[in-house]
Amino acid sequence: MKNQSVSNNIDWITISLYVALVTLGWMTIYSADMTPNSAYYFDFNQNYGKQLIFIAFTVLLIIVILTIDAKFYERFASVLFGSSLLLLAGLFLFGKTIAGQRCWYAIGGFTLQPSEFAKAATALALAKYLSDPQINLKNLNHQILALLIMGLPILLILPQPDPGSALIFMMFILVLNREGLPTWYLWSGFGAVVLFVMSLLLKPQYVILISFILVALHYFKSRRINRNIIASALVFIAMAGFTLSVDYVFENVFKQHHRDRFNILLGKEVDMSGVGYNTNQSEIAIGSGGWLGKGYLEGTQTKGNFVPEQHTDYIFTTVGEEWGFAGSSVLVLLFVALILRVIYLAENQKTKFSRVYGYGVAAVLFTHFFVNISMVIGIFPTIGVPLPFLSYGGSSLWGFTILLFIFVKMDANKVNEW
Structure with missing residues (x-):
């Protein structure tokens, strides 16, 4: 097979979606920060001016990523992962x-958040490990090592404390599931979340009773396939033990502001002027946009600075207020299109390394997108997760760009792979 030019095989659909999101992001940051005294677009004392600098550096970053040989990312995946862990550990000092x-x-007048870059490094490390022909995720030892790769960044990020970033790394479990990790891991994680929420809402004895009924029903339903009663009993004991531990963890491990956010989300507390202020104001801002919005630069909630952090984690509120339901839907469709495009390209890769990495990209983008918007509209606790390509910040923009364009390079190079 002839060596074809990689530049002729770049997926321009992905790049077009990326450019559209970055452009909309800058426009929204400008709207969120613009005041009557704003003289021009290139005021580098304002967030929208700084974001232009970040975007300019992003262009250089993309050129470098697309220039490097695609095999570099596979060859040095372990080195990049190890370096990212060192940077995360260095934060404690x-x-x-x-x-x-x-x-x-x-760094000078800027700050750099290494967890944003560790996402790409972790995706590369998982892809490197799982692409080894000898690795089989049906094997317990291989499962443990894969989970360890996913878990090391989490162990370094949680004590910072940064539960939002830790949650993103947890979602690499979706990639492992796609590559053969037994489905019970995924269901166990989902069940743990449900049990956790139930334990916050109900008395422990009620949750334990519900758990017993569910385990019993599952046992009797599957007796015909030699379901082990001891295994079912162990599952029930684990569920009961987890339920009884929730109260201790919630009161002694979670910080007060995390407890407050969960209590408000679950309706156990009402605090519209304190911890619940951000979410309450974001819901007001989005609701005030109606179907078609108030118009670009015309958002009264935005201009009144009612929503804190509106240029970062809560940037979707500006979209909802100024562009309304219609504009918000377009933005959501752009994200969905990008994520589906990445999944489509991942499925069509010729190497397992590229495929696994592509699914890692999709998992990170989906989790950020889903959690951020859910947080802003009040159906998820506020945990500080940026909206990819829209939220203000160099680390966020560069981290997502590196994550995506490494895959763009891999995809363009597949014409030269067997």
């Missing part, structure tokens, strides 16, 4: 604390 979180390195 050299990190800058902002709003109670030690998540950034201060």
